[in-house]
Amino acid sequence: MIPISYRIRVIGLHAKTRYHLWIIWIVVEVPEARFVTSYSFEVGEDFACKLDLKDPLAGFRQRFYVPEGAVYLDGNSLGLLSRASESAVLRALNDWKRLGIRGWLEASNPWFYLAEDLGAKCAALVGARPDEVVATGSTTVNIHSLVNTFYRPVANRKKILGDELNFPTDTYALRSAVKLRGLDPEENLILASSKDGRFLDEADVVGLMNGDVALVFLPSVLYRSGQLLDMEYLSEEAHSRRILIGFDCSHSVGVVQHHLDKWEVDFAVWCSYKYLNGGPGSTAFLYVNKKHFEHEPSLAGWFGYVKDKQFDMALGFEHAKSAGGWQISSPNILSLAALEGSLEIIHEAGIEAIRKKSLKLTSYLMYLVDETLSESPYNFSVGAPRESERRGGHVALEHEEGTRISEALRSRNVIPDFRPPNIIRVAPTPLYNTYHEIWKLTNHLRDIIDRKDYSKYAKERKRIS
Numbered sequence: 001m002i003p004i005s006y007r008i009r010v011i012g013l014h015a016k017t018r019y020h021l022w023i024i025w026i027v028v029e030v031p032e033a034r035f036v037t038s039y040s041f042e043v044g045e046d047f048a049c050k051l052d053l054k055d056p057l058a059g060f061r062q063r064f065y066v067p068e069g070a071v072y073l074d075g076n077s078l079g080l081l082s083r084a085s086e087s088a089v090l091r092a093l094n095d096w097k098r099l100g101i102r103g104w105l106e107a108s109n110p111w112f113y114l115a116e117d118l119g120a121k122c123a124a125l126v127g128a129r130p131d132e133v134v135a136t137g138s139t140t141v142n143i144h145s146l147v148n149t150f151y152r153p154v155a156n157r158k159k160i161l162g163d164e165l166n167f168p169t170d171t172y173a174l175r176s177a178v179k180l181r182g183l184d185p186e187e188n189l190i191l192a193s194s195k196d197g198r199f200l201d202e203a204d205v206v207g208l209m210n211g212d213v214a215l216v217f218l219p220s221v222l223y224r225s226g227q228l229l230d231m232e233y234l235s236e237e238a239h240s241r242r243i244l245i246g247f248d249c250s251h252s253v254g255v256v257q258h259h260l261d262k263w264e265v266d267f268a269v270w271c272s273y274k275y276l277n278g279g280p281g282s283t284a285f286l287y288v289n290k291k292h293f294e295h296e297p298s299l300a301g302w303f304g305y306v307k308d309k310q311f312d313m314a315l316g317f318e319h320a321k322s323a324g325g326w327q328i329s330s331p332n333i334l335s336l337a338a339l340e341g342s343l344e345i346i347h348e349a350g351i352e353a354i355r356k357k358s359l360k361l362t363s364y365l366m367y368l369v370d371e372t373l374s375e376s377p378y379n380f381s382v383g384a385p386r387e388s389e390r391r392g393g394h395v396a397l398e399h400e401e402g403t404r405i406s407e408a409l410r411s412r413n414v415i416p417d418f419r420p421p422n423i424i425r426v427a428p429t430p431l432y433n434t435y436h437e438i439w440k441l442t443n444h445l446r447d448i449i450d451r452k453d454y455s456k457y458a459k460e461r462k463r464i465s
């Protein structure tokens with residue numbers, strides 16, 4: 001059955017009162033995900049194997065290093081190393097060995113242009129122009145840089161609107177942006193609240209977009225529940241109130257399609273160590289909509305200088321009129337090299353195919369949990385949105401013994417992660433996970449409860465979970 005999940009928006013209203021003539025434009029929008037939401041699954045192991053046999057992306061798994069014997073379901077924390085990334089890093093090391101400083105212009109992929117080059121490759125994944133994306137910095141630093149660039153508090157418009165479910169670093173950065181302007185975050189940072197601690201209602205967020213809000217900054221996907229926010233709707237509502245809007249797309253780039261230009265998002269940031277498989281602490285990305293290219297970056301640095309004139313070493317700052325203008329420091333070439341390899345694979349697979357498999361994997365997981373683990377004594381529940389168009393790449397499984405069950409899973413070499421208070425996050429990555437692994441996960445969960453295996457572990461959470 002095709003779900004009746006669409007949005008009706010009045011996009012134009014024309015009133016010619018003299019002749020009592022009203023024209024209303026109404027658009028009925030059916031989201032992209034609608035064709036992939038009707039599945040018919042079965043609970044048996046053989047059915048999982050059949051799904052794998054029919055999987056058009058199955059061949060990509062062998063191009064990754066999946067840790068020996070592991071069921072690795074943590075790709076939304078740290079994606080795995082691909083052979084392509086490994087070769088690209090070795091090539092960069094070799095360039096450094098052969099060329100020394102000459103590598104900036106003579107390496108196989110000259111280092112001087114690499115950040116822009118990878119930005120252009122990533123732009124294709126997020127629906128942006130090649131010059132609107134650059135690989136640079138880290139997620140949090142990029143939030144500081146872009147929020148401080150676009151947050152322009154004036155007399156009656158001083159507030160930043162965020163949300164209470166965002167990843168903490170984002171909120172720390174927003175708070176410090178308010179303080180940097182000499183303003184009080186208690187008054188000037190508003191956090192949209194959630195009714196149930198899991199999800200945000202976009203209409204509630206829009207309800208807070210008042211005339212005193214200067215900037216909105218939100219996540220694309222909530223890091224705990226996996227809810228995918230309607231970025232187009234939020235952007236449109238923000239702009240209709242003359243408010244700028246940015247997103248942290250760390251949990252969606254590489255697993256969900258984006259249309260940042262079409263949605264007219266003002267700016268965005270995302271990390272590359274999750275679904276982009278760039279490696280631990282790898283260089284992040286930022287997006288600046290072309291309409292803001294003239295705007296001077298708040299955190300200026302020499303790598304943001306107009307490229308052709310950077311080595312003139314002038315003291316006055318002239319920023320590149322592209323996302324590249326928001327670079328601050330020398331690019332980390334070894335980290336960018338890993339991304340060269342991993343982006344290549346994502347493009348080869350195609351983001352549409354990746355999203356399609358991701359939705360099928362997460363739907364299958366929710367199906368197995370509902371069918372086999374939801375009742376006593378198992379008592380797992382799904383804390384992720386059921387509708388495909390509202391779900392990112394992972395599923396939150398809730399259980400009151402979530403911490404200890406995660407530990408029990410890890411001791412069996414099944415690797416999800418845990419987020420307080422009770423969430424086991426499972427992120428099947430379409431490029432290297434299989435349906436059979438999802439089946440195995442649910443089988444382990446059943447066995448852990450049957451044997452009360454979790455009771456061997458301390459209730460306290462480990463430092464990194």
Ligand SMILES: Cc1ncc(COP(=O)(O)O)c(C=O)c1O
Pocket residue numbers: 077138139140141167169170219223248250251271284
């Ligand atoms: C949504 C989100 N933003 C930011 C970060 C972390 O930022 P950074 O890359 O600066 O450590 C994470 C880390 O998992 C995240 O999930």
